[in-house]
Amino acid sequence: MTVSVVLYTADLRVHDHPPLRAALEGAQEVVPLFVRDPAVDRAGFAAPNRLAFLADCLADLDRGLADRGGRLVVREGDTVSEVRTLVRQTGADEVHMAAGVTAFAREREARLRKALEDDGCRLYVHDGVVTVVPPGDVLPHGSDHFAVFTPYYRRWTAEPLRTPLSAPASLRVPSDVRSERIRRRSAVADVSPGLAVGGESEGRRLLGSWLARHLDTYQERHDDLAGDVTSRLSPHLHFGAVSATEAVHRAGRRGGEGAEAFVRQLCWRDFHHQVLAARPEAAGADYRPRQDRWRRGADAEADLAAWREGRTGYPVVDAAMRQLAHEGWMHNRGRLITASFLVKTLYIDWREGARHFLSLLVDGDVANNQLNWQWVAGTGTDTRPQRVLNPVRQAKRYDPDGSYVRRWVPELADLDGPAVHEPWRLTGLDRASVDYPDPLVELPEALERFRQARSAA
Numbered sequence: 525m526t527v528s529v530v531l532y533t534a535d536l537r538v539h540d541h542p543p544l545r546a547a548l549e550g551a552q553e554v555v556p557l558f559v560r561d562p563a564v565d566r567a568g569f570a571a572p573n574r575l576a577f578l579a580d581c582l583a584d585l586d587r588g589l590a591d592r593g594g595r596l597v598v599r600e601g602d603t604v605s606e607v608r609t610l611v612r613q614t615g616a617d618e619v620h621m622a623a624g625v626t627a628f629a630r631e632r633e634a635r636l637r638k639a640l641e642d643d644g645c646r647l648y649v650h651d652g653v654v655t656v657v658p659p660g661d662v663l664p665h666g667s668d669h670f671a672v673f674t675p676y677y678r679r680w681t682a683e684p685l686r687t688p689l690s691a692p693a694s695l696r697v698p699s700d701v702r703s704e705r706i707r708r709r710s711a712v713a714d715v716s717p718g719l720a721v722g723g724e725s726e727g728r729r730l731l732g733s734w735l736a737r738h739l740d741t742y743q744e745r746h747d748d749l750a751g752d753v754t755s756r757l758s759p760h761l762h763f764g765a766v767s768a769t770e771a772v773h774r775a776g777r778r779g780g781e782g783a784e785a786f787v788r789q790l791c792w793r794d795f796h797h798q799v800l801a802a803r804p805e806a807a808g809a810d811y812r813p814r815q816d817r818w819r820r821g822a823d824a825e826a827d828l829a830a831w832r833e834g835r836t837g838y839p840v841v842d843a844a845m846r847q848l849a850h851e852g853w854m855h856n857r858g859r860l861i862t863a864s865f866l867v868k869t870l871y872i873d874w875r876e877g878a879r880h881f882l883s884l885l886v887d888g889d890v891a892n893n894q895l896n897w898q899w900v901a902g903t904g905t906d907t908r909p910q911r912v913l914n915p916v917r918q919a920k921r922y923d924p925d926g927s928y929v930r931r932w933v934p935e936l937a938d939l940d941g942p943a944v945h946e947p948w949r950l951t952g953l954d955r956a957s958v959d960y961p962d963p964l965v966e967l968p969e970a971l972e973r974f975r976q977a978r979s980a981a
Protein backbone atom coordinates (compact mmCIF):
# COMPACT_ATOMS: atom_id res chain seq x y z
CA MET A 525 0.00 0.00 0.00
CA THR A 526 1.28 3.49 -0.79
CA VAL A 527 0.52 6.01 1.93
CA SER A 528 0.44 9.84 1.94
CA VAL A 529 0.00 12.17 4.89
CA VAL A 530 -2.13 15.31 4.65
CA LEU A 531 -1.00 17.77 7.30
CA TYR A 532 -3.91 20.06 8.18
CA THR A 533 -3.17 23.53 9.52
CA ALA A 534 -5.42 26.51 8.66
CA ASP A 535 -7.45 24.57 6.10
CA LEU A 536 -9.85 22.43 8.14
CA ARG A 537 -12.18 21.18 5.41
CA VAL A 538 -12.75 18.40 2.91
CA HIS A 539 -14.21 20.56 0.10
CA ASP A 540 -11.88 22.43 -2.21
CA HIS A 541 -8.81 21.01 -0.56
CA PRO A 542 -5.89 20.66 -3.01
CA PRO A 543 -3.53 18.85 -0.57
CA LEU A 544 -6.14 16.18 0.17
CA ARG A 545 -6.93 15.76 -3.51
CA ALA A 546 -3.25 15.49 -4.45
CA ALA A 547 -2.57 13.00 -1.67
CA LEU A 548 -5.43 10.80 -2.86
CA GLU A 549 -4.15 10.87 -6.41
CA GLY A 550 -0.70 9.75 -5.35
CA ALA A 551 -1.46 7.01 -2.80
CA GLN A 552 -3.88 4.23 -1.94
CA GLU A 553 -4.16 5.26 1.69
CA VAL A 554 -4.11 8.70 3.25
CA VAL A 555 -3.56 9.89 6.82
CA PRO A 556 -5.35 13.21 7.44
CA LEU A 557 -3.38 14.62 10.35
CA PHE A 558 -3.78 17.56 12.69
CA VAL A 559 -1.07 18.25 15.24
CA ARG A 560 -1.89 20.18 18.42
CA ASP A 561 1.47 21.89 18.72
CA PRO A 562 2.21 23.75 21.98
CA ALA A 563 4.50 26.06 19.95
CA VAL A 564 1.43 27.37 18.10
CA ASP A 565 -0.13 28.26 21.43
CA ARG A 566 3.06 29.88 22.62
CA ALA A 567 3.15 31.94 19.42
CA GLY A 568 -0.07 33.62 20.54
CA PHE A 569 -2.78 31.31 19.27
CA ALA A 570 -4.08 30.10 22.62
CA ALA A 571 -7.09 32.38 23.03
CA PRO A 572 -10.06 30.47 24.47
CA ASN A 573 -12.47 31.58 21.72
CA ARG A 574 -10.21 30.30 18.98
CA LEU A 575 -9.46 27.07 20.84
CA ALA A 576 -13.21 26.45 21.24
CA PHE A 577 -13.90 27.19 17.59
CA LEU A 578 -10.96 24.96 16.63
CA ALA A 579 -12.45 22.12 18.68
CA ASP A 580 -15.68 22.44 16.67
CA CYS A 581 -13.72 22.50 13.42
CA LEU A 582 -11.72 19.39 14.25
CA ALA A 583 -14.78 17.43 15.36
CA ASP A 584 -16.59 18.41 12.19
CA LEU A 585 -13.60 17.60 9.99
CA ASP A 586 -13.45 14.18 11.59
CA ARG A 587 -17.14 13.68 10.76
CA GLY A 588 -16.60 14.94 7.20
CA LEU A 589 -13.78 12.44 6.71
CA ALA A 590 -15.75 9.65 8.41
CA ASP A 591 -18.66 10.21 5.99
CA ARG A 592 -16.19 9.30 3.26
CA GLY A 593 -14.78 6.25 4.99
CA GLY A 594 -11.85 8.01 6.71
CA ARG A 595 -11.16 9.82 9.96
CA LEU A 596 -8.96 12.54 11.37
CA VAL A 597 -5.78 11.58 13.18
CA VAL A 598 -4.86 13.99 15.96
CA ARG A 599 -1.48 14.09 17.63
CA GLU A 600 -0.06 16.39 20.23
CA GLY A 601 3.54 17.65 20.23
CA ASP A 602 6.06 19.33 17.98
CA THR A 603 4.63 19.28 14.45
CA VAL A 604 7.86 18.23 12.77
CA SER A 605 8.53 15.36 15.20
CA GLU A 606 4.93 14.14 15.02
CA VAL A 607 4.84 14.12 11.22
CA ARG A 608 8.18 12.38 11.12
CA THR A 609 7.03 9.69 13.54
CA LEU A 610 3.88 9.13 11.53
CA VAL A 611 5.80 8.93 8.27
CA ARG A 612 8.08 6.29 9.76
CA GLN A 613 5.18 4.34 11.26
CA THR A 614 3.16 4.25 8.05
CA GLY A 615 5.98 4.21 5.49
CA ALA A 616 4.44 7.26 3.84
CA ASP A 617 6.46 8.68 1.00
CA GLU A 618 4.61 11.96 0.55
CA VAL A 619 3.34 14.67 2.87
CA HIS A 620 0.96 17.33 1.53
CA MET A 621 0.12 20.60 3.23
CA ALA A 622 -1.11 24.13 2.52
CA ALA A 623 1.45 26.92 2.24
CA GLY A 624 1.43 29.26 5.26
CA VAL A 625 2.18 32.95 5.25
CA THR A 626 3.31 33.79 8.76
CA ALA A 627 6.97 33.66 9.73
CA PHE A 628 6.02 30.88 12.16
CA ALA A 629 4.35 28.79 9.44
CA ARG A 630 7.19 29.24 7.01
CA GLU A 631 9.82 28.33 9.53
CA ARG A 632 7.83 25.19 10.40
CA GLU A 633 7.58 24.34 6.70
CA ALA A 634 11.34 24.69 6.23
CA ARG A 635 12.09 22.49 9.26
CA LEU A 636 9.64 19.89 8.04
CA ARG A 637 11.10 19.84 4.55
CA LYS A 638 14.57 19.27 5.92
CA ALA A 639 13.49 16.55 8.36
CA LEU A 640 11.49 14.67 5.73
CA GLU A 641 14.28 14.89 3.17
CA ASP A 642 16.52 13.12 5.64
CA ASP A 643 13.89 10.34 5.78
CA GLY A 644 13.47 10.11 2.00
CA CYS A 645 9.91 11.47 2.11
CA ARG A 646 8.75 14.33 -0.11
CA LEU A 647 6.93 17.40 1.16
CA TYR A 648 4.43 19.05 -1.21
CA VAL A 649 3.39 22.54 -0.17
CA HIS A 650 0.23 23.70 -1.98
CA ASP A 651 -0.36 27.34 -2.77
CA GLY A 652 -3.77 28.96 -2.99
CA VAL A 653 -5.37 26.93 -0.21
CA VAL A 654 -5.48 29.60 2.51
CA THR A 655 -5.68 32.64 0.22
CA VAL A 656 -7.24 33.01 -3.22
CA VAL A 657 -4.07 34.30 -4.84
CA PRO A 658 -0.85 33.09 -3.23
CA PRO A 659 1.32 35.83 -1.69
CA GLY A 660 3.96 36.84 -4.20
CA ASP A 661 2.01 35.72 -7.27
CA VAL A 662 1.12 39.27 -8.28
CA LEU A 663 3.85 41.83 -7.80
CA PRO A 664 4.43 45.44 -8.76
CA HIS A 665 7.56 46.36 -10.70
CA GLY A 666 10.61 46.46 -8.48
CA SER A 667 9.05 45.29 -5.19
CA ASP A 668 8.33 42.02 -3.43
CA HIS A 669 4.75 43.02 -2.49
CA PHE A 670 2.03 45.60 -3.07
CA ALA A 671 1.96 48.34 -0.44
CA VAL A 672 -1.26 49.95 -1.72
CA PHE A 673 -4.55 48.11 -1.98
CA THR A 674 -6.16 49.50 -5.17
CA PRO A 675 -3.44 48.52 -7.65
CA TYR A 676 -3.22 45.15 -5.92
CA TYR A 677 -6.97 44.68 -6.29
CA ARG A 678 -6.76 45.46 -10.02
CA ARG A 679 -4.09 42.83 -10.58
CA TRP A 680 -5.75 40.35 -8.22
CA THR A 681 -9.07 40.44 -10.10
CA ALA A 682 -7.24 39.81 -13.39
CA GLU A 683 -5.66 36.60 -12.06
CA PRO A 684 -7.22 33.32 -13.22
CA LEU A 685 -9.39 31.81 -10.48
CA ARG A 686 -8.77 28.15 -9.66
CA THR A 687 -11.89 26.01 -10.08
CA PRO A 688 -12.94 24.79 -6.60
CA LEU A 689 -12.50 21.07 -6.05
CA SER A 690 -15.30 18.86 -4.85
CA ALA A 691 -14.83 16.81 -1.69
CA PRO A 692 -13.46 13.33 -2.34
CA ALA A 693 -16.10 10.62 -2.58
CA SER A 694 -14.11 8.24 -0.41
CA LEU A 695 -10.76 7.70 1.24
CA ARG A 696 -8.96 5.00 3.16
CA VAL A 697 -6.98 5.63 6.30
CA PRO A 698 -4.62 2.89 7.54
CA SER A 699 -6.43 1.18 10.40
CA ASP A 700 -3.46 0.84 12.73
CA VAL A 701 -2.72 4.56 13.08
CA ARG A 702 -3.50 5.77 16.56
CA SER A 703 -5.13 9.13 17.25
CA GLU A 704 -5.57 11.18 20.36
CA ARG A 705 -9.08 12.16 21.34
CA ILE A 706 -10.40 15.33 19.77
CA ARG A 707 -10.95 17.87 22.52
CA ARG A 708 -14.49 19.11 22.89
CA ARG A 709 -15.43 22.75 22.87
CA SER A 710 -16.91 22.32 26.34
CA ALA A 711 -13.42 21.50 27.66
CA VAL A 712 -12.25 25.05 26.93
CA ALA A 713 -12.67 27.59 29.74
CA ASP A 714 -13.37 31.33 29.50
CA VAL A 715 -15.12 31.21 26.16
CA SER A 716 -17.29 34.19 25.17
CA PRO A 717 -20.93 33.28 25.87
CA GLY A 718 -22.12 34.25 22.38
CA LEU A 719 -19.34 32.53 20.43
CA ALA A 720 -20.43 31.16 17.03
CA VAL A 721 -20.35 27.46 16.21
CA GLY A 722 -17.39 26.32 14.13
CA GLY A 723 -16.84 23.59 11.58
CA GLU A 724 -17.05 23.04 7.86
CA SER A 725 -20.73 21.99 7.90
CA GLU A 726 -21.73 25.18 9.70
CA GLY A 727 -19.42 27.30 7.52
CA ARG A 728 -20.88 25.89 4.31
CA ARG A 729 -24.42 26.29 5.58
CA LEU A 730 -23.68 29.90 6.48
CA LEU A 731 -22.03 30.61 3.13
CA GLY A 732 -25.00 29.24 1.21
CA SER A 733 -27.68 30.98 3.24
CA TRP A 734 -25.82 34.29 3.42
CA LEU A 735 -25.16 34.40 -0.32
CA ALA A 736 -28.84 33.73 -0.98
CA ARG A 737 -30.17 36.26 1.54
CA HIS A 738 -27.69 39.10 1.81
CA LEU A 739 -25.16 39.18 -1.01
CA ASP A 740 -27.31 41.35 -3.27
CA THR A 741 -27.61 44.12 -0.65
CA TYR A 742 -24.07 43.81 0.73
CA GLN A 743 -22.82 46.93 -1.03
CA GLU A 744 -25.47 49.18 0.58
CA ARG A 745 -25.70 47.46 3.94
CA HIS A 746 -22.26 46.23 4.94
CA ASP A 747 -21.68 49.20 7.25
CA ASP A 748 -25.06 48.99 8.97
CA LEU A 749 -24.03 48.17 12.54
CA ALA A 750 -27.46 47.20 13.82
CA GLY A 751 -28.46 45.36 10.62
CA ASP A 752 -25.52 43.00 11.13
CA VAL A 753 -25.78 41.62 7.61
CA THR A 754 -22.15 41.01 6.74
CA SER A 755 -21.35 37.34 6.15
CA ARG A 756 -19.70 36.51 9.51
CA LEU A 757 -17.58 34.09 7.54
CA SER A 758 -14.31 35.44 8.98
CA PRO A 759 -13.74 32.69 11.58
CA HIS A 760 -14.61 30.00 9.05
CA LEU A 761 -12.12 31.54 6.63
CA HIS A 762 -9.53 31.90 9.38
CA PHE A 763 -9.65 28.18 10.16
CA GLY A 764 -10.07 27.28 6.50
CA ALA A 765 -13.40 25.55 7.15
CA VAL A 766 -14.64 27.55 4.18
CA SER A 767 -12.43 28.04 1.15
CA ALA A 768 -11.93 31.68 0.14
CA THR A 769 -11.58 30.56 -3.48
CA GLU A 770 -14.94 28.83 -3.34
CA ALA A 771 -16.52 31.91 -1.70
CA VAL A 772 -15.22 34.12 -4.54
CA HIS A 773 -16.45 31.63 -7.10
CA ARG A 774 -19.93 31.32 -5.68
CA ALA A 775 -20.34 35.07 -5.16
CA GLY A 776 -19.07 35.72 -8.69
CA ARG A 777 -21.60 33.27 -10.12
CA ARG A 778 -24.42 35.31 -8.58
CA GLY A 779 -22.83 38.53 -9.84
CA GLY A 780 -23.92 42.13 -9.27
CA GLU A 781 -22.73 45.03 -7.15
CA GLY A 782 -23.04 43.13 -3.89
CA ALA A 783 -20.89 40.30 -5.17
CA GLU A 784 -18.26 42.72 -6.38
CA ALA A 785 -18.11 44.47 -3.00
CA PHE A 786 -17.92 41.17 -1.11
CA VAL A 787 -15.15 39.81 -3.33
CA ARG A 788 -13.28 43.08 -2.82
CA GLN A 789 -13.30 42.41 0.94
CA LEU A 790 -11.90 38.94 0.34
CA CYS A 791 -9.19 40.62 -1.67
CA TRP A 792 -8.30 42.72 1.41
CA ARG A 793 -7.68 39.45 3.19
CA ASP A 794 -5.22 38.35 0.49
CA PHE A 795 -3.70 41.83 0.41
CA HIS A 796 -2.77 41.70 4.09
CA HIS A 797 -1.46 38.17 3.72
CA GLN A 798 0.89 39.22 0.90
CA VAL A 799 2.15 42.20 2.94
CA LEU A 800 2.83 39.96 5.93
CA ALA A 801 4.50 37.28 3.81
CA ALA A 802 6.93 39.87 2.48
CA ARG A 803 7.31 41.78 5.75
CA PRO A 804 6.86 39.29 8.60
CA GLU A 805 8.21 41.86 11.05
CA ALA A 806 5.08 44.00 10.43
CA ALA A 807 3.34 41.70 12.91
CA GLY A 808 4.96 43.75 15.66
CA ALA A 809 6.90 46.64 14.15
CA ASP A 810 5.51 49.72 12.39
CA TYR A 811 5.29 49.08 8.68
CA ARG A 812 5.71 52.82 8.10
CA PRO A 813 7.16 54.31 11.28
CA ARG A 814 5.71 57.71 12.21
CA GLN A 815 7.96 58.36 15.21
CA ASP A 816 4.99 58.05 17.52
CA ARG A 817 5.63 58.53 21.20
CA TRP A 818 2.50 56.79 22.40
CA ARG A 819 1.05 57.75 25.76
CA ARG A 820 2.28 55.61 28.62
CA GLY A 821 1.91 55.67 32.39
CA ALA A 822 -0.99 55.48 34.81
CA ASP A 823 -3.41 57.72 32.88
CA ALA A 824 -2.86 55.85 29.64
CA GLU A 825 -3.25 52.53 31.50
CA ALA A 826 -6.55 53.68 32.98
CA ASP A 827 -7.81 54.79 29.55
CA LEU A 828 -6.74 51.48 28.04
CA ALA A 829 -8.61 49.57 30.73
CA ALA A 830 -11.76 51.66 30.14
CA TRP A 831 -11.50 50.98 26.39
CA ARG A 832 -11.07 47.24 26.91
CA GLU A 833 -14.01 47.09 29.28
CA GLY A 834 -16.35 49.20 27.15
CA ARG A 835 -16.69 52.17 29.49
CA THR A 836 -15.12 55.04 27.57
CA GLY A 837 -18.28 57.14 27.75
CA TYR A 838 -18.63 57.00 23.94
CA PRO A 839 -21.59 54.66 23.46
CA VAL A 840 -20.74 53.29 20.02
CA VAL A 841 -17.18 52.48 21.15
CA ASP A 842 -18.45 50.79 24.29
CA ALA A 843 -21.14 48.88 22.39
CA ALA A 844 -18.59 47.43 19.98
CA MET A 845 -16.13 46.51 22.74
CA ARG A 846 -18.90 44.71 24.60
CA GLN A 847 -19.94 42.88 21.44
CA LEU A 848 -16.32 41.70 21.16
CA ALA A 849 -16.30 40.41 24.73
CA HIS A 850 -19.68 38.72 24.36
CA GLU A 851 -19.27 37.13 20.92
CA GLY A 852 -15.53 37.01 20.27
CA TRP A 853 -16.39 38.88 17.08
CA MET A 854 -17.03 42.47 16.15
CA HIS A 855 -18.59 44.14 13.12
CA ASN A 856 -15.99 45.66 10.77
CA ARG A 857 -17.34 49.18 11.27
CA GLY A 858 -17.07 48.64 15.02
CA ARG A 859 -13.46 47.49 14.61
CA LEU A 860 -12.63 50.64 12.66
CA ILE A 861 -14.32 52.94 15.19
CA THR A 862 -12.86 51.28 18.31
CA ALA A 863 -9.37 51.00 16.82
CA SER A 864 -9.32 54.61 15.68
CA PHE A 865 -10.57 55.65 19.11
CA LEU A 866 -7.73 53.83 20.87
CA VAL A 867 -4.84 54.88 18.65
CA LYS A 868 -5.88 58.33 17.52
CA THR A 869 -8.34 59.67 20.09
CA LEU A 870 -6.58 58.17 23.13
CA TYR A 871 -3.20 58.06 21.39
CA ILE A 872 -2.35 54.62 22.76
CA ASP A 873 -0.04 52.23 20.92
CA TRP A 874 -1.84 50.09 18.31
CA ARG A 875 -0.02 47.01 19.65
CA GLU A 876 -2.02 47.25 22.89
CA GLY A 877 -5.25 47.23 20.92
CA ALA A 878 -4.11 44.45 18.61
CA ARG A 879 -3.16 42.32 21.63
CA HIS A 880 -6.56 42.78 23.23
CA PHE A 881 -8.35 41.96 19.96
CA LEU A 882 -6.22 38.83 19.53
CA SER A 883 -7.08 37.70 23.03
CA LEU A 884 -10.77 37.61 22.07
CA LEU A 885 -11.35 37.53 18.31
CA VAL A 886 -12.40 34.13 17.04
CA ASP A 887 -11.16 35.20 13.60
CA GLY A 888 -8.03 36.80 15.11
CA ASP A 889 -5.09 36.28 12.82
CA VAL A 890 -1.73 37.89 12.55
CA ALA A 891 -2.08 39.15 8.97
CA ASN A 892 -5.55 40.66 9.21
CA ASN A 893 -5.46 41.83 12.78
CA GLN A 894 -2.01 43.39 12.96
CA LEU A 895 -2.19 44.95 9.50
CA ASN A 896 -5.69 46.32 9.95
CA TRP A 897 -4.55 47.83 13.23
CA GLN A 898 -1.59 49.37 11.47
CA TRP A 899 -3.90 50.62 8.71
CA VAL A 900 -6.05 52.40 11.28
CA ALA A 901 -3.01 53.69 13.19
CA GLY A 902 -1.62 55.23 10.03
CA THR A 903 1.57 53.20 10.41
CA GLY A 904 0.42 50.70 7.79
CA THR A 905 -0.86 50.82 4.23
CA ASP A 906 -3.56 53.51 4.52
CA THR A 907 -2.89 56.23 1.97
CA ARG A 908 -4.49 58.76 4.39
CA PRO A 909 -2.60 57.93 7.57
CA GLN A 910 -3.74 61.01 9.52
CA ARG A 911 -7.48 60.38 9.19
CA VAL A 912 -9.31 60.23 12.52
CA LEU A 913 -12.79 58.74 12.85
CA ASN A 914 -15.09 60.84 14.99
CA PRO A 915 -17.03 58.28 17.06
CA VAL A 916 -20.14 60.43 17.34
CA ARG A 917 -20.37 61.13 13.62
CA GLN A 918 -19.62 57.49 12.86
CA ALA A 919 -22.35 56.41 15.27
CA LYS A 920 -24.95 58.73 13.73
CA ARG A 921 -24.05 57.57 10.27
CA TYR A 922 -23.78 53.81 10.80
CA ASP A 923 -26.23 53.36 13.66
CA PRO A 924 -28.68 56.17 12.81
CA ASP A 925 -31.47 55.14 15.15
CA GLY A 926 -29.16 53.90 17.90
CA SER A 927 -30.36 50.27 17.91
CA TYR A 928 -26.84 48.85 17.93
CA VAL A 929 -25.89 50.85 21.00
CA ARG A 930 -29.11 49.97 22.84
CA ARG A 931 -28.46 46.28 22.08
CA TRP A 932 -25.02 46.26 23.72
CA VAL A 933 -25.18 49.03 26.33
CA PRO A 934 -28.19 48.22 28.48
CA GLU A 935 -27.59 51.27 30.70
CA LEU A 936 -28.67 53.37 27.73
CA ALA A 937 -31.50 51.15 26.53
CA ASP A 938 -34.18 53.63 27.61
CA LEU A 939 -32.83 56.49 25.49
CA ASP A 940 -34.75 56.87 22.25
CA GLY A 941 -33.33 57.28 18.76
CA PRO A 942 -29.96 58.88 18.06
CA ALA A 943 -29.95 60.65 21.47
CA VAL A 944 -28.37 57.43 22.72
CA HIS A 945 -25.12 58.47 21.01
CA GLU A 946 -24.65 61.57 23.17
CA PRO A 947 -25.80 60.81 26.72
CA TRP A 948 -23.69 63.73 28.01
CA ARG A 949 -26.29 66.05 26.47
CA LEU A 950 -28.89 64.84 28.97
CA THR A 951 -29.58 67.23 31.80
CA GLY A 952 -30.81 67.17 35.38
CA LEU A 953 -32.77 64.11 36.43
CA ASP A 954 -32.50 62.52 33.00
CA ARG A 955 -28.71 62.47 33.28
CA ALA A 956 -28.78 61.38 36.91
CA SER A 957 -31.00 58.41 36.05
CA VAL A 958 -28.48 57.02 33.59
CA ASP A 959 -25.64 55.05 35.17
CA TYR A 960 -23.11 55.57 32.40
CA PRO A 961 -19.65 57.24 32.51
CA ASP A 962 -18.79 60.67 31.18
CA PRO A 963 -16.55 60.70 28.10
CA LEU A 964 -12.92 59.82 28.88
CA VAL A 965 -11.73 62.72 26.79
CA GLU A 966 -13.18 65.64 24.80
CA LEU A 967 -12.90 64.95 21.07
CA PRO A 968 -11.48 68.34 19.93
CA GLU A 969 -8.79 68.12 22.60
CA ALA A 970 -7.91 64.59 21.60
CA LEU A 971 -7.75 65.53 17.94
CA GLU A 972 -5.39 68.36 18.72
CA ARG A 973 -3.16 66.04 20.78
CA PHE A 974 -2.97 63.55 17.91
CA ARG A 975 -2.27 66.20 15.27
CA GLN A 976 0.47 67.75 17.38
CA ALA A 977 2.05 64.38 18.02
CA ARG A 978 2.09 63.51 14.34
CA SER A 979 3.21 66.91 13.13
CA ALA A 980 6.09 66.80 15.59
CA ALA A 981 7.20 63.55 13.97
Ligand SMILES: Cc1cc2nc3c(=O)[nH]c(=O)nc-3n(C[C@H](O)[C@H](O)[C@H](O)COP(=O)(O)OP(=O)(O)OC[C@H]3O[C@@H](n4cnc5c(N)ncnc54)[C@H](O)[C@@H]3O)c2cc1C
Pocket residue numbers: 746754755756757758759761762786789790791792793794796854855856857859860863881885887888889890892893894896897900
Ligand atom coordinates in the same frame (compact mmCIF):
# COMPACT_ATOMS: atom_id res chain seq x y z
C1 LIG B 1 -8.67 46.83 13.81
C2 LIG B 1 -9.15 45.70 12.94
C3 LIG B 1 -8.79 44.39 13.25
C4 LIG B 1 -9.21 43.33 12.43
N1 LIG B 1 -8.81 42.04 12.76
C5 LIG B 1 -9.17 41.02 11.94
C6 LIG B 1 -8.76 39.69 12.21
O1 LIG B 1 -8.02 39.43 13.17
N2 LIG B 1 -9.18 38.70 11.40
C7 LIG B 1 -9.98 38.95 10.30
O2 LIG B 1 -10.34 38.01 9.60
N3 LIG B 1 -10.37 40.20 10.01
C8 LIG B 1 -10.00 41.24 10.78
N4 LIG B 1 -10.41 42.51 10.47
C9 LIG B 1 -11.12 42.74 9.21
C10 LIG B 1 -12.65 42.73 9.26
O3 LIG B 1 -13.10 43.58 10.29
C11 LIG B 1 -13.25 41.34 9.46
O4 LIG B 1 -12.68 40.44 8.53
C12 LIG B 1 -14.75 41.35 9.24
O5 LIG B 1 -15.36 42.26 10.12
C13 LIG B 1 -15.32 39.97 9.45
O6 LIG B 1 -16.70 39.99 9.35
P1 LIG B 1 -17.44 39.30 8.14
O7 LIG B 1 -16.91 37.92 7.95
O8 LIG B 1 -18.89 39.46 8.36
O9 LIG B 1 -16.97 40.21 6.92
P2 LIG B 1 -17.59 40.46 5.48
O10 LIG B 1 -17.89 41.90 5.40
O11 LIG B 1 -18.68 39.52 5.18
O12 LIG B 1 -16.36 40.22 4.51
C14 LIG B 1 -16.07 38.93 3.96
C15 LIG B 1 -14.67 38.51 4.31
O13 LIG B 1 -13.73 39.41 3.77
C16 LIG B 1 -12.60 39.50 4.63
N5 LIG B 1 -12.44 40.89 5.07
C17 LIG B 1 -13.39 41.82 5.20
N6 LIG B 1 -12.85 43.00 5.57
C18 LIG B 1 -11.53 42.79 5.69
C19 LIG B 1 -10.42 43.61 6.04
N7 LIG B 1 -10.55 44.91 6.35
N8 LIG B 1 -9.21 43.04 6.11
C20 LIG B 1 -9.03 41.75 5.79
N9 LIG B 1 -10.04 40.94 5.44
C21 LIG B 1 -11.26 41.44 5.39
C22 LIG B 1 -12.87 38.61 5.82
O14 LIG B 1 -12.26 37.37 5.60
C23 LIG B 1 -14.38 38.51 5.81
O15 LIG B 1 -14.86 37.33 6.41
C24 LIG B 1 -10.00 43.59 11.29
C25 LIG B 1 -10.37 44.91 11.00
C26 LIG B 1 -9.94 45.94 11.81
C27 LIG B 1 -10.33 47.36 11.45
